[in-house]
Amino acid sequence: MTSSDSDVALMLRVREGDTDALRELIERHQRTVINTIHRAIGDASEAEDLTQRVFVQVYRSAKRYKPTAKFTTWLFTITRNTILNEHRRRSRHPSESLDALQEPRDSESAGWQLPDTTMRDPAQEAVERELRERIKEAVRELPEPQRTAVILCRYEGLSYEEIAEVLGCSVSATKSLLHRARLALKDKLRGYC
Amino acid sequence: MSCQTVREQFDHRLDGRLSGHEQAAFEVHLAGCADCRREWEAYASAWQVLARDEGIEPSFGFAERTLRRLNEPRVDIRQWWWRPSIRWATLATTVVALAVTARVGHERMLNKRHAELYARVQQGEYLEDYDVIANLDQLKGGNHE
Numbered sequence: 001m002t003s004s005d006s007d008v009a010l011m012l013r014v015r016e017g018d019t020d021a022l023r024e025l026i027e028r029h030q031r032t033v034i035n036t037i038h039r040a041i042g043d044a045s046e047a048e049d050l051t052q053r054v055f056v057q058v059y060r061s062a063k064r065y066k067p068t069a070k071f072t073t074w075l076f077t078i079t080r081n082t083i084l085n086e087h088r089r090r091s092r093h094p095s096e097s098l099d100a101l102q103e104p105r106d107s108e109s110a111g112w113q114l115p116d117t118t119m120r121d122p123a124q125e126a127v128e129r130e131l132r133e134r135i136k137e138a139v140r141e142l143p144e145p146q147r148t149a150v151i152l153c154r155y156e157g158l159s160y161e162e163i164a165e166v167l168g169c170s171v172s173a174t175k176s177l178l179h180r181a182r183l184a185l186k187d188k189l190r191g192y193c
Numbered sequence: 194m195s196c197q198t199v200r201e202q203f204d205h206r207l208d209g210r211l212s213g214h215e216q217a218a219f220e221v222h223l224a225g226c227a228d229c230r231r232e233w234e235a236y237a238s239a240w241q242v243l244a245r246d247e248g249i250e251p252s253f254g255f256a257e258r259t260l261r262r263l264n265e266p267r268v269d270i271r272q273w274w275w276r277p278s279i280r281w282a283t284l285a286t287t288v289v290a291l292a293v294t295a296r297v298g299h300e301r302m303l304n305k306r307h308a309e310l311y312a313r314v315q316q317g318e319y320l321e322d323y324d325v326i327a328n329l330d331q332l333k334g335g336n337h338e
Contacts, residue, residue: 019260019263022260022263023256023257023260026255026256026259026260027256030251030255030256031248031250031251034248034249034250034251035248035249038248038249039246039248044249047249048251048252048255051251051255051259052255052258052259052262053262055259056259056262056263056265059263060267128245131242131245132245132246132247135242135243135245135246136246139243139246150243153208154240154243154244155243155246155248160208175204178204179204182203182204182207182236182239182240183236185239185240185243186235186236186239188239189239189242190235190239192242
């Protein structure tokens with residue numbers, strides 16, 4: 001049974017209200033979803049809250065899930081809609097958390113776990129941290145849906161066809177989005193590569 | 194292979210979609226063209242450096258906390274006026290208002306036309322017709338003769 005097949009099998013159980021199957025799906029995809037959201041909105045605590053909302057939405061929408069669709073494509077569609085809703089909410093209530101977009105919270109100080117990295121000397125670590133921040137900023141600054149296309153392509157390894165399905169556009173439009181995003185990233189990251 | 198063609202293949206090269214023959218021609222061109230090589234290095238390295246963002250991990254107990262939220266009431270992030278009940282009520286009110294306006298407008302238009310007709314009759318615009326009608330018997334009699 002492939003990972004994708006078992007996702008579908010788990011979703012069929014979730015459709016019957018099986019929360020153990022949902023827990024399995026959460027544990028399998030939580031990192032992917034939280035990072036997709038974190039890269040789009042730039043705030044770790046909100047990313048976790050929104051990730052929980054995505055899985056709650058998966059549970060509530062389970063009856064509408066058709067096994068013909070690849071589970072991850074469906075999951076990313078819900079994730080993208082959640083992000084878009086959050087951006088709309090922020091644009092209506094800019095005082096609530098929009099500042100996080102400009103000044104992302106330090107993930108470590110906020111209690112979020114970063115993957116283990118080998119200790120380097122402080123100067124090198126500072127350069128690395130600056131580079132990572134610049135990369136996050138450059139991706140966040142991309143207009144939607146270029147940003148989503150980049151995240152799904154570069155970090156999640158989705159094919160053009162899958163990205164097109166999540167974005168609801170054609171494959172050629174997806175290629176064009178990625179090309180424009182790469183040109184923009186080349187300019188934004190000039191001097192950091 | 195022209196510079197234009199090579200630059201159009203940057204995305205395919207990054208995504209590993211060039212055939213063996215195309216990739217060989219691509220590499221040969223880059224080896225001999227400093228401009229394209231510089232452009233390709235900037236284009237590719239900006240894409241490759243994204244991998245340095247390793248991402249974050251969900252905090253401990255994430256799945257359990259998510260499952261506890263399943264029974265929370267739905268968060269409706271839409272504006273209050275976009276709720277279905279309000280939308281249907283607004284639509285129904287609009288339809289009724291349009292129907293009433295159309296009905297009242299139609300009645301007013303009929304009344305106005307009646308009033309105009311009555312005024313024109315009063316002013317004698319149809320006098321000739323009335324004369325004809327009044328003298329109809331005479332005219333008929335004349336014909337008989």
